[in-house]
Amino acid sequence: MKLSKALISTQIVSTLILPLSSMSEPAVKDSHPNIVIFVADDLGACDIGAYGNMVVKTPNLDRLASKSILFTEAFASSPTCSPSRASIHTGQYPFRNGAHANHHGIKAGIKTLPSYLNELGYDVGFAGKLHIGPMSVYPFDLIHNTNVPEPGHEKDGVLWTDLNMGPVDEWLSNASDKKEPFMLVVNDHSPHVIWPENTEYDYSKIDIPSIHIDTKEARVSRSRYYTDISKMDKNVGRLLESLEKYNLDENTIVIFTADQGPQIAFGKWNLYDYGIRVPLIIRWPGVIEGGSNTHALVSLIDIVPTAIELAGGKAPKEIEEIDGRSLVPFLKGEKSSHRDVVYGSHTGDGKINQAPMRMIRTSRYKYILNLAPEVKYNTHINLAKDHDGGREYWSTWVDKSFTDQHAAAVLWRYHNRPKEELYDIQRDPSELHNLASDPYYEKIIEPFRVQMAEWRKQQGDTETGIFEDKRTQGEVIHYIFK
Known part of the structure; x- marks a missing residue:
């Protein structure tokens, strides 16, 4: 499908949509x-x-x-x-x-x-x-x-x-x-x-x-x-x-x-x-x-x-x-x-995928705050040896990084995350060019910093680095075989 840039313009046939009832009223299948x-x-x-x-x-x-x-x-x-x-x-x-x-x-x-x-x-x-x-x-x-x-x-x-x-x-x-x-x-x-x-x-x-x-x-x-x-x-x-x-x-x-x-x-x-x-x-x-x-x-x-x-x-x-x-x-x-705007967050996933980060995304810009930039980024993709999803090809990426400039840049970017990242999604959809340290974008990134601090406070997000997994929350069920 070729994607259009136009927003949807939907005509509503009133006879097909009945009024929405209040929360306390039970639903009726016909309506x-x-x-x-x-x-x-x-x-x-x-x-x-x-x-x-x-x-x-x-x-x-x-x-x-x-x-x-x-x-x-x-x-x-x-x-x-x-x-x-x-x-x-x-x-x-x-x-x-x-x-x-x-x-x-x-x-x-x-x-x-x-x-x-x-x-x-x-x-x-x-x-x-x-x-x-x-x-x-x-x-x-x-x-x-x-x-x-x-x-x-x-x-x-x-x-x-x-x-x-x-x-x-x-x-x-x-x-x-x-x-x-x-x-x-x-x-x-x-x-x-x-x-x-x-x-x-x-x-x-x-x-x-x-x-x-x-x-x-x-x-x-x-x-x-x-x-x-x-x-x-x-x-x-x-x-x-x-x-x-x-x-x-x-x-x-x-x-x-x-x-x-x-x-x-x-x-x-x-x-x-x-x-x-x-x-x-x-x-x-x-x-x-x-x-x-x-x-x-x-x-x-x-x-x-x-x-x-x-x-x-x-x-x-x-x-x-x-x-x-x-x-x-x-x-x-x-x-x-x-x-x-939409927000996103990653806290951690076990002992490998520990790279806490937060995101603000608008239609044009992406702002990422990395809470532990001093930690080398690693995940199951490059470290796990017990299942596929990286194991089968990662060593070939490492080998190629010694002879190919693009491969070397990909691996460096994978493992190293700066404190802040800013991307112009419209001009850079692959998010390759971090603008966070560019003085030209200071007036753009500063409101994101303020907005991020306000959102994290509103959400009760006080994490400052690597999350200590104490498993105090309720039990999570993965699958039920019955």
């Missing part, structure tokens, strides 16, 4: 749509066909996008699994809800998306990867047998887990017979590592982004990543087929997104766009013009208030109760923009 949220795991926005990738095959997402609005500037709250997923379900940034480090649960008293929708009379189902907690505050109807070991890897651990869509089809069949509307969350395991060993793609024809180093091993690794993306796309297709089979598609809003970018250099565990910009595709039959796209700034914290309003409720107050802002007025064409 409120079903909502399906499909979340891919570790997927770069630019790595699917609908966002312009010419190599990877994603026919089902292409079909979904042709009937949807595509957001080119949507962002996760964190480039790390648990914090991002917690924000999707709380409408709050990670420090506010407490799950700011990976594998941590949210604080007591935080309300979640299934709680809001249950109050509105919705059945709320959940399939696939969890990675949220504690489960006592996530009252989902868990669809059993959706997490299964990949064939041939039954004893190889949770990284070899597949999403089984069969039980999802059965759940939707039962939901079609009920009076109550439903919300269904489907979390895929792909394209999280470990990627399929046998690839669908010819590595010699794989594209290598300019921010990476082109070696045969990197191409083979990326071809495996693309194969896993195509595998995820097939699950999207199965979901869409189920909705059509049970005559649910015309009254079901479909939201497709991802938790963060891929486990590839400058992706996951980074606040560069490859790590924190995510795909966001929303289909709303009868309301959204198919095949449209927008550059409106959006954060995944906006999903909670959006879902509540779609379900007929009144969204919690922005800032006072949550950080999210409903997209419904924008989707209905009542507003031409959504946000002026």
